[in-house]
Amino acid sequence: MKLKKIASLALAGIMAVSMLAGCKDGGNSNSGSSSENTNTVTGYSDVLADAVNDAVKDKDFVTFQDNNADQTALQNSLNYLATNDIADVVRDHRTPAVVENVWADGWKQVRNYISNELKLANKNLNEGDMDLDWYTTNDKVNSDVKCGVIYAVDGSVGINETIKQVASTLDDYLDDLDESVTTTNDHLVWEYEYVVSVSVAERSVGDDSVNVVLVTVDRTVTNG
Template identity: 25%
Template sequence: ASLMLAGVMAVSMLAGCSTANNNNSNDGGENNNVVTPTSIVTAVNNGQSATNKVKINFTSDATLDAALSKAVKAIGENADAAGLNVQMARLTGNDGWGSWKFLGNERGLTPADTSKDDGRVVEGMMAMPLMNAMADKAAAEKTVAKIVNEMVAKLDDTTLTTSTNYNDKYCDFSYTGTVSMVSSTANDGTVNYYFAVVITQTTAVKTLKPAA
């Protein structure tokens, strides 16, 4: 995993742990920055590697756009990933932090314990400021696409392997995703970018049957 993604996930974990103590609205401290939604879906979809096990068709989401815009207004001009994630959790009710909660082969699922996972839905959300690091919108899009691709690359599409026996149960995973990016123009004219991504995994338990 890249150092960038590792750092993002570490910050997200800290933010998740802090949510319980940050439920009070910070709206009173909002700055006067101009926050503008900006297209990111195409860049993220095109940025996924063909070698990934999973391909997610990310879409836009007006609710996510609105929450991200409001969260950016709430944290002001601070390069505060933890604060941004806390605000997003407060505004969306989503406290799923990062992709390590997703099911997959690394969890060591066995035929005996997969049945309880049928229909299980796991949702992960992460938000990040790209403060003073992006020269322009194109650079911001490229960075977001890279980060999201690294997240998707860790996902499994199935627990079925060559060692799965007939009549054993296994899990197939399907995914949906939404992504949002906004730009914020500070009072001094500086433009910064922020993004949020939500990935939802749904599990289907199946039984390996001999070929007809």
């Protein structure tokens, strides 16, 4: 009898754990169905969040979060880079270099691929667009907008250190992000939230390698 009682208690315990697990998921068979929109956590967005200045950190309408689509687009785009494209970066850049003005075919293809895949508003990935100022002063004022910029650095340079250097160049742009804008003619107030995402990928050809950092700012209109 004692053994049967122990077995019954054990079975009851297993059933209780199963029921609790079901409650935790809310009984929702779609749990995890939002995986398309969840982010692969690399931690690089957190590194940037820690490295930006206090003025940016104090903006509660700006968050930092990894983005899976960004990471995939960046990784795929680097297949366009050939030996010469990488060698130029390895030779000249041990600090992050903005590649918006690098017109070698490989880098042009990288920019085109990323901007098309992510539907970026700044097609050439100009760093100067990262404050999204232009998109608050014209007919884009009431639109969701995403902009991006890419930096390249010798593959031997540490990623975290590279991102910290990127932060120092982006501080002023991110600090200029507007929480709200009032239009001049009709005096409508448009409010925004922003998500800043960092992706990193490496491309190696022969003995040379390059690390490429993609930073995007995704603006969502929250009220207007």
